[in-house]
Amino acid sequence: MGQTLVEKILSRKCGRYIGAGEIIIVGGLDCVFTHDASGPLVISRLNELGGGIGLDPSRVCVFIDHVVPSPSASISNDYKALKGFALEKGVRFHDQGCGVCHQLIAEYYASPGDIIIGSDSHTTMAGAFGAFATGMGASDVAIALKTGMTWLRVPESMRISVEGRLPKGVFSKDVILKIIGMIGAEGANYKSMEFHGSAIRRMNMEERMTITNMAVEAGAKCGLIPPDEETRKYLEERGRGDKYFKIEPDGDAIYSDEISIEASDLEPMIALPHNVDNVVPVEEVLGKRVDVVFFGSCTNGRMEDFKVIDKIIGGERIDRGVRAIATPASRNVYLQALKAGIIERLASAGVVITPPGCGLCIGVVGGIPADDEVVLSTANRNFLGRAGNPKAHIYLSSPATAAASALYGAITDPREAM
Amino acid sequence: MGSKGRAWKFGDNITTDHITPSRYMHLRSNLFELSKHAFEDIRPEFSSSVKPGDIIVAGRNFGAGSSREHAPIVIKTLGVSAVIAKSFARIFYRNAINIGLPPVICDTSTINDGDLVELDLQEGIVKNLSNKAEVKFKPLPEEIVRILSEGGIVNYVKKHGGLDKF
Ligand code: SF4
Numbered sequence: 001m002g003q004t005l006v007e008k009i010l011s012r013k014c015g016r017y018i019g020a021g022e023i024i025i026v027g028g029l030d031c032v033f034t035h036d037a038s039g040p041l042v043i044s045r046l047n048e049l050g051g052g053i054g055l056d057p058s059r060v061c062v063f064i065d066h067v068v069p070s071p072s073a074s075i076s077n078d079y080k081a082l083k084g085f086a087l088e089k090g091v092r093f094h095d096q097g098c099g100v101c102h103q104l105i106a107e108y109y110a111s112p113g114d115i116i117i118g119s120d121s122h123t124t125m126a127g128a129f130g131a132f133a134t135g136m137g138a139s140d141v142a143i144a145l146k147t148g149m150t151w152l153r154v155p156e157s158m159r160i161s162v163e164g165r166l167p168k169g170v171f172s173k174d175v176i177l178k179i180i181g182m183i184g185a186e187g188a189n190y191k192s193m194e195f196h197g198s199a200i201r202r203m204n205m206e207e208r209m210t211i212t213n214m215a216v217e218a219g220a221k222c223g224l225i226p227p228d229e230e231t232r233k234y235l236e237e238r239g240r241g242d243k244y245f246k247i248e249p250d251g252d253a254i255y256s257d258e259i260s261i262e263a264s265d266l267e268p269m270i271a272l273p274h275n276v277d278n279v280v281p282v283e284e285v286l287g288k289r290v291d292v293v294f295f296g297s298c299t300n301g302r303m304e305d306f307k308v309i310d311k312i313i314g315g316e317r318i319d320r321g322v323r324a325i326a327t328p329a330s331r332n333v334y335l336q337a338l339k340a341g342i343i344e345r346l347a348s349a350g351v352v353i354t355p356p357g358c359g360l361c362i363g364v365v366g367g368i369p370a371d372d373e374v375v376l377s378t379a380n381r382n383f384l385g386r387a388g389n390p391k392a393h394i395y396l397s398s399p400a401t402a403a404a405s406a407l408y409g410a411i412t413d414p415r416e417a418m
Numbered sequence: 419m420g421s422k423g424r425a426w427k428f429g430d431n432i433t434t435d436h437i438t439p440s441r442y443m444h445l446r447s448n449l450f451e452l453s454k455h456a457f458e459d460i461r462p463e464f465s466s467s468v469k470p471g472d473i474i475v476a477g478r479n480f481g482a483g484s485s486r487e488h489a490p491i492v493i494k495t496l497g498v499s500a501v502i503a504k505s506f507a508r509i510f511y512r513n514a515i516n517i518g519l520p521p522v523i524c525d526t527s528t529i530n531d532g533d534l535v536e537l538d539l540q541e542g543i544v545k546n547l548s549n550k551a552e553v554k555f556k557p558l559p560e561e562i563v564r565i566l567s568e569g570g571i572v573n574y575v576k577k578h579g580g581l582d583k584f
Contacts, residue, residue, distance in 0.1 A: 040447045120485055137513035139487060143571065149580075364443050381435075
């Protein structure tokens with residue numbers, strides 16, 4: 001019987017035919033990671049299990065990314081303990097300022113066919129490489145560290161195909177917002193979302209990552225894109241070309257649902273407070289006053305995004321009523337944007353640049369909005385209380401919509417600013 | 419396995435940010451303190467009024483969002499004996515089992531806030547003692563009941579020496 005991409009990846013690892021619905025125990029995990037937010041609990045679970053790591057330490061990463069730089073002694077003490085743990089176990093350690101875990105997983109670790117387990121829900125992002133990547137809680141991650149194994153229920157798959165060319169001003173963020181709006185916050189619960197079609201093939205890796213990153217916002221266990229020449233190019237540019245191989249679903253694979261989208265019909269989309277699936281065309285909220293604009297996060301804090309933002313804002317002064325904050329997703333992105341002159345132009349336009357990390361997406365440090373303020377964010381979640389204040393109203397859009405809105409101080413259609 | 423307690427009724431799409439607001443992340447190593455902020459943006463009285471044995475009753479997609487295991491942990495820390503919902507977000511469901519908090523999927527529309535509810539996990543039945551309504555659900559799979567009765571997956575792995583006997 002034909003297999004979906006997730007069935008193919010898991011079969012390859014298990015050395016036998018695997019089908020949806022099966023419960024499997026799988027070893028040979030390629031990467032297991034945790035970060036400052038969940039790491040302390042992972043370590044205490046691991047200690048309950050006796051402490052040791054049963055996995056090659058080069059496959060384990062600890063990231064300090066959620067709250068950086070540390071704003072308090074108690075958080076710094078947690079970081080000190082995490083660093084001590086990483087050094088003691090000899091695992092990979094990415095300290096404050098290196099960037100968001102998912103971005104670093106993309107830059108340094110993810111390859112086709114991998115199994116990646118992270119103690120963070122947006123671990124799905126690495127599915128852009130054709131890797132099975134999923135988020136789990138601290139106990140599961142501790143067990144993966146201890147035993148080198150995890151258990152999984154093999155998910156059914158949803159086949160989503162996006163065909164054609166995206167119109168000017170419409171980006172991969174609009175595609176995924178549109179899909180989440182269509183199927184809802186639990187539209188893909190427990191499933192694998194598999195993305196196909198010429199519009200996806202035309203996207204570079206950074207654009208694809210935005211899509212697989214947000215698969216979890218529809219409840220998916222993983223979001224997968226079959227690896228192709230774009231994947232190879234991305235890996236080669238980072239010295240990992242040898243990791244590339246082709247893995248794709250069979251033509252007669254069985255899907256639980258199929259969705260087709262015509263790219264040329266799409267328009268800029270926006271998620272209204274306080275749910276990610278509360279999606280409407282930007283057109284419906286044009287002119288709404290914006291107080292804070294956030295450019296960043298694992299969803300849209302990459303070089304590709306900064307290029308788009310730069311193209312719209314350039315060195316022009318953003319609206320004086322807006323506080324705009326830009327947080328590169330990693331140090332590499334920061335340096336690239338710096339060399340390209342983008343950081344300088346954004347700073348002179350009045351944008352505050354904060355160090356690589358999660359920044360305002362998680363909202364513990366870095367520009368928490370005041371009561372009743374409207375935040376337009378390029379991140380992936382607008383839940384009540386996200387960005388640090390339950391009295392704020394968070395909207396989610398593409399970097400282009402956010403940039404155009406920062407310029408005019410109100411929600412603006414990016415097609416008018418490009 | 420079963421329990422009895424007052425229902426705390428919630429709607430659809432309760433997220434991990436409702437359960438454990440991200441802004442309290444600095445309390446993540448102090449679960450007792452963190453639990454004092456559970457649901458504070460939507461039901462500020464929750465943590466101070468909830469009684470041991472009480473049951474959370476919700477709509478669709480309970481626990482959407484983050485993979486933080488802190489979310490089911492604070493609920494359990496406050497003494498809640500089970501969460502009953504029309505559906506759960508995937509990671510929360512798994513985390514709840516892993517830490518020994520039973521997640522039950524069934525129709526919750528006949529249960530109102532404050533009703534006295536009795537839950538029988540083996541039989542797969544929720545009895546609303548306040549209005550005599552009864553709702554049946556598919557009992558949890560045996561593996562899951564075993565993990566719950568051993569107090570969570572970490573205890574389970576400790577006892578059985580790994581995942582193999584799963
Ligand atoms: S940027 Fe936001 S969504 Fe991404 S890992 Fe950080 S907190 Fe989570």
